[in-house]
Amino acid sequence: MTAGAASEDAVPGDGVPAGGLADRYELRRFRASGSESQDFAATAEWIRAVNYGFYEKALADSHVAKTAAAYRVDDRELTGVYETRPGPPGAFPAGRPVATFATFRKTLNVGYGRLVPAHLVTAVTVRTDHRRRGLLRRLMGEDLARAKADGVPVAALTASEASIYRRFGYGVATHERRVTVSTGPRFRLAVRPRGRVMAAEPGAMLELAPTIFARAHRAVPGSVDRQEQYRLRAAGQWERGSGGEDAAVRVAVHLAEDGAPDGYAAYRFRGWSHEPATMELLDLVAATPDAYLGLWGYLGSLDLIDRVVWDEAPADDPLVWALEDSRLVRAETARDMLWLRILDVRAALEARRYAHDGELILRVDDALGLAAGRYRLAVVDGTATVEALGAPDGEAQVSLDIADLSSVYVGGVSPVSLLQAGRIRTGESAPEAALVLAQMLAVERPAHCLTHF
Numbered sequence: 096m097t098a099g100a101a102s103e104d105a106v107p108g109d110g111v112p113a114g115g116l117a118d119r120y121e122l123r124r125f126r127a128s129g130s131e132s133q134d135f136a137a138t139a140e141w142i143r144a145v146n147y148g149f150y151e152k153a154l155a156d157s158h159v160a161k162t163a164a165a166y167r168v169d170d171r172e173l174t175g176v177y178e179t180r181p182g183p184p185g186a187f188p189a190g191r192p193v194a195t196f197a198t199f200r201k202t203l204n205v206g207y208g209r210l211v212p213a214h215l216v217t218a219v220t221v222r223t224d225h226r227r228r229g230l231l232r233r234l235m236g237e238d239l240a241r242a243k244a245d246g247v248p249v250a251a252l253t254a255s256e257a258s259i260y261r262r263f264g265y266g267v268a269t270h271e272r273r274v275t276v277s278t279g280p281r282f283r284l285a286v287r288p289r290g291r292v293m294a295a296e297p298g299a300m301l302e303l304a305p306t307i308f309a310r311a312h313r314a315v316p317g318s319v320d321r322q323e324q325y326r327l328r329a330a331g332q333w334e335r336g337s338g339g340e341d342a343a344v345r346v347a348v349h350l351a352e353d354g355a356p357d358g359y360a361a362y363r364f365r366g367w368s369h370e371p372a373t374m375e376l377l378d379l380v381a382a383t384p385d386a387y388l389g390l391w392g393y394l395g396s397l398d399l400i401d402r403v404v405w406d407e408a409p410a411d412d413p414l415v416w417a418l419e420d421s422r423l424v425r426a427e428t429a430r431d432m433l434w435l436r437i438l439d440v441r442a443a444l445e446a447r448r449y450a451h452d453g454e455l456i457l458r459v460d461d462a463l464g465l466a467a468g469r470y471r472l473a474v475v476d477g478t479a480t481v482e483a484l485g486a487p488d489g490e491a492q493v494s495l496d497i498a499d500l501s502s503v504y505v506g507g508v509s510p511v512s513l514l515q516a517g518r519i520r521t522g523e524s525a526p527e528a529a530l531v532l533a534q535m536l537a538v539e540r541p542a543h544c545l546t547h548f
């Protein structure tokens with residue numbers, strides 16, 4: 096669809112104040128276009144609105160064009176909310192949306208190498224002078240209903256604030272943490288990873304990064320496939336602030352014993368004026384434990400460097416266990432990273448493989464009504480059959496909100512923790528049901544998502 100085409104649905108006006116959303120705003124959906132397209136102006140204005148919504152410096156035209164080109168590769172659907180009446184002098188142009196919302200489709204690893212389609216939500220902004228009028232609620236409600244109608248089992252996002260998305264049924268499924276790793280002579284691994292590390296030309300990452308990521312994506316539960324910007328960043332072609340070249344980027348590639356690349360690290364030096372001497376890890380993707388530890392062994396032994404910092408380290412990090420001195424890793428408290436929102440309980444649960452057989456009746460509440468109900472989850476030989484039992488009243492062994500079912504879905508959050516937090520309730524006849532669910536949902540390695548979107 097293009098801007099201004101048949102998708103110009105007025106936002107429905109039920110439940111809004113008199114003279115509210117329907118009169119004041121118009122909603123348009125369109126596919127991102129590159130600068131070569133005659134529809135580019137709508138995409139460019141939309142990108143500028145996102146930039147404004149996140150309080151960033153206004154973008155140069157070249158940055159807008161590059162962002163649009165990357166969005167085009169991702170095939171993003173952009174939704175904009177526009178004022179229906181022209182503003183007074185000094186207002187932004189009528190073509191600049193007051194609210195933005197983008198989606199694209201990728202896959203999510205739900206454990207044991209299984210990939211399911213996921214509806215990714217991103218770039219959600221409402222302009223400062225249009226906030227708290229219900230625009231996000233309207234955009235999210237419509238979007239989730241459309242994704243469900245399309246048959247996508249799960250939606251996902253990464254959040255700017257942890258207080259916004261639970262009300263829409265999203266739950267935290269993976270965590271990450273910022274680590275500072277002291278390097279130099281004290282940095283010694285207790286194990287010897289197989290394979291070797293090669294310093295590589297950053298430009299090679301345009302091809303290598305997606306290939307290596309595809310392998311890692313299949314290996315790690317909770318992983319979400321990546322958007323175009325990642326390979327450009329690893330190749331030094333997308334500096335975060337400017338969107339331009341990043342001449343500071345360096346790259347190391349891990350080669351397995353057979354010579355196949357199975358991991359990479361992209362990093363940059365903070366400069367000699369910065370003490371202690373710091374290497375900033377931009378990205379570390381590893382398809383195997385040997386690649387992960389091999390790359391850390393390389394980073395930990397860089398001469399003249401005192402420490403490596405990484406914002407996106409796994410919450411359960413093998414490096415800590417592999418070091419002779421685990422205190423070399425100083426970590427901040429884990430932050431929420433991937434948020435999931437199951438849209439279709441049966442499709443989502445049947446897509447998974449299970450670590451233990453068993454049978455449970457689940458009662459799922461859902462304020463948006465998309466996935467509410469009672470369900471029988473029966474697992475035989477690791478394969479689930481899910482039967483919908485109707486409305487969410489009546490007996491259940493586990494009762495939980497759709498946000499909590501989404502949290503435990505890829506095995507990165509334990510139902511036992513949510514039971515202790517009072518989020519999950521178990522039936523009187525089955526007090527151990529949260530533990531049974533935890534055993535069923537266990538995955539082959541700690542869940543982690545390395546893709547911010």
Ligand SMILES: CC(=O)SCCNC(=O)CCNC(=O)[C@H](O)C(C)(C)COP(=O)(O)OP(=O)(O)OC[C@H]1O[C@@H](n2cnc3c(N)ncnc32)[C@H](O)[C@@H]1OP(=O)(O)O
Nearest residue numbers: 217218219220221226227228229230231232252254255258
């Ligand atoms: C996936 C992503 O892109 S994450 C990025 C989110 N965007 C940002 O952080 C940019 C800055 N913030 C904004 O642009 C806006 O404030 C938004 C998008 C967060 C909210 O948009 P609004 O149109 O103001 O939200 P809306 O009025 O529809 O509120 C919906 C509900 O969320 C609540 N809410 C909205 N913003 C927040 C917040 N920052 N913290 C907690 N609750 C919030 C509202 O109180 C309301 O609650 P209720 O309906 O349950 O009573």
